[in-house]
Amino acid sequence: MFDNNRVRIAMQKTGRLSSDSIKLLTCCGIKINLKQQKLIAFAENMPIDVMLVRDDDIPGLVMDGVVDLGIVGENVLEEELLKRISQKSEYSYITLRRLDFGICRLSLAIPVSTIYSDITCLKNIRIATSYPHLLKKYLDEKKIRFKSCMLNGSVEVAPRAGLADAICDLVSTGATLEANGLREVQVVYRSHACLICRTGDINHIKKEVINKLMTRIKGVIKARESKYIMLHAPVNKLEEVISLLRGAERPTILKLAGDDKRVAMHMVSSETLFWETMEKLKSLGASSILVLPIEKMME
């Protein structure tokens, strides 16, 4: 039954954000029994319940206070926000943090055969989209009048099907546009997945769980963005070696047994080490260069 002391978090049931959202919670040490039920999954080792829903429903569930937290794309969140503003409905929420997945952009695209010089070429054309409010806000600011065609899916086939002259849809690699003979011409909105929280009273038991979760999420994302670098370097080239390692903290220097001319260096770096940098390090006399992933971090 509904337990008021368990944090309810909504995330996408199936789609682009599902596995990354579950993985994030798993990396935070939360054991979720996903097979038990379909709409709701209970964490075994933390007072957290996961609601698995359509992504479009997540902002509303948070804004209406039905769940405490939600993981959703900023694109869907902003669209719901603009919709609620236009309807004069309630829309409060807090963004706790931007996440490192679900990275995409909402873009305007036209058939490759259509001539395009600048945004005025979009005047008075029909544009198919699942994001009418984001599109309207963008084109209103540019003073471009247009006709819209609302489609919840298969937006990219609209021009070929004769439903619209252009589309405004999500793009990541651009493969879907290319496969449908379309060309990206304007970026309307850049998006990541984000973690949002409802406003209003949240009891202190839940607040503690949310704070603990936030610290862990921060640590997981920081660890994913960081690398542990180890190498051996000539003592007389230390400063040059360090200057090549941008994004790295001051290294730990360790003596090498039986070798006075070289030392071992260990450091955490917020940037990955590219092959080019590794080659430069090697040409300075560095050797045994290792780049390791970091599993967990807490500052």
Ligand SMILES: Nc1ncnc2c1ncn2[C@@H]1O[C@H](COP(=O)(O)OP(=O)(O)OP(=O)(O)O)[C@@H](O)[C@H]1O
């Ligand atoms: N190609 C992509 N790369 C990265 N992130 C994406 C990509 N496409 C979409 N997203 C992000 O993932 C979210 C969910 O995308 P998806 O295509 O699974 O949505 P959907 O089909 O509307 O799913 P649902 O059935 O839950 O309504 C998008 O709102 C966006 O934030």
Ligand SMILES: O=P(O)(O)OC[C@H]1O[C@H](OP(=O)(O)OP(=O)(O)O)[C@H](O)[C@@H]1O
């Ligand atoms: O630029 P690309 O890398 O090709 O990605 C863009 C596509 O990804 C999303 O759809 P998804 O594949 O999630 O399926 P959907 O259309 O069923 O939502 C989005 O709606 C685009 O169609």
Ligand SMILES: [Mg+2]
């Ligand atoms: Mg959806």
